[in-house]
Amino acid sequence: MRFFQELTKGFWKEIPPFRLVLGLCPALAVSDLCSKAIGMGLAVTFVLVCSNVLISAMRNVIPPKVRIAMFIIIVATFVVIVEMVTHAFVYPLYQQLGIFIPLIVVNCIPLGRAEAFANKNGVMLSFADGLGLGLGYTIALFVLAAIREVLAVGTIYGYQVMASSFKPFLFAKEAPGAFVFLGILLGLMNLASSKK
């Protein structure tokens, strides 16, 4: 039962980057198109699941004094794997995400979960935690990207949804729009959960 609790908390209760204010930079930078958002979300999910499982399996072996350095190396290893795989098999995505793939190392979600969760819990629970938060992050990025893509280009994931007379709202695509829409979305989430 605990397994499902840890899995589902990532979808609403602790959904990053809203509840858990980590990983803001990529959330702002790659959320102008849905395809980029999903690619980024899945990359983070992969790194998070792998690093959580490995760290929780090694939690009794890692000396507490050097644990942060160990965590960084473990996370960085999986990030390099993602970097190489996307470079080899999905080159267009690799080019679009660019510098933000190596920056998953310092995106704080994998490192934060390693310190706060995987270091203290068993392998199965850490797996659920990583998967839940990773998918939650993907959903959050997708929602933000869908809003911005509809307003800026009139499409969702490349499919036309607005009438052809729709005038693109370029503000949503540029940097200021990213900040404003993420802020508004966060405010709406706070409002929704305070009503309950």
Add this chain to the structure above:
Amino acid sequence: MSKFLLMVISAVLVKNILLAQFLGNCPFQGTSKKMDTAMGMGMAVVFVLTLAGAITWAVQTFVLEAFDLVYLQTIVFILVIATLVQFVEMFMKKAMPPLYRALGIFLPLITTNCAVLGVCLLNIQYEYNFVNSVVFSFASAAGFGLALVLFAGIRERFAISRIPKSLEGTALGLVTAGLMALAFWGFTGMVKG
């Protein structure tokens, strides 16, 4: 000389690392509640990022490229930055206690500031030489500091304003950052390309 000036203006105002390239947002939201913490964080970033830019450039050129190990770039850079931060902290504690007291608590946070790793990677991506890398690192960090201090100035006023309950904290912080980004966007025409 004018080339460097252009580079500095471009990195500080036009392509501001924080507001136009979205790097370093976590400390931006975290340390901007008060003016003095914002100043401390800004100065610590300027110091570490300039050093890190120089050192990672040297590591890339003389170690990674020389021995054909470029695929290790991400791991090596993050380790170099983490070690550098630790080293700077120890050195400051011993040699410059007043500066250490001012910047000390911000130093460990810098390792996971994506602006630092981001700028080091950009230096390599843009194929800058050593001097350009150092200037670009310094200018980017100065842009980060400028945005952070300006933002803290605005944010201090939140304390005396009436804010809708659901927008308190990060939500309004992000919207404010968006409006600031809009202001910085106005500089776009200044530098071409």
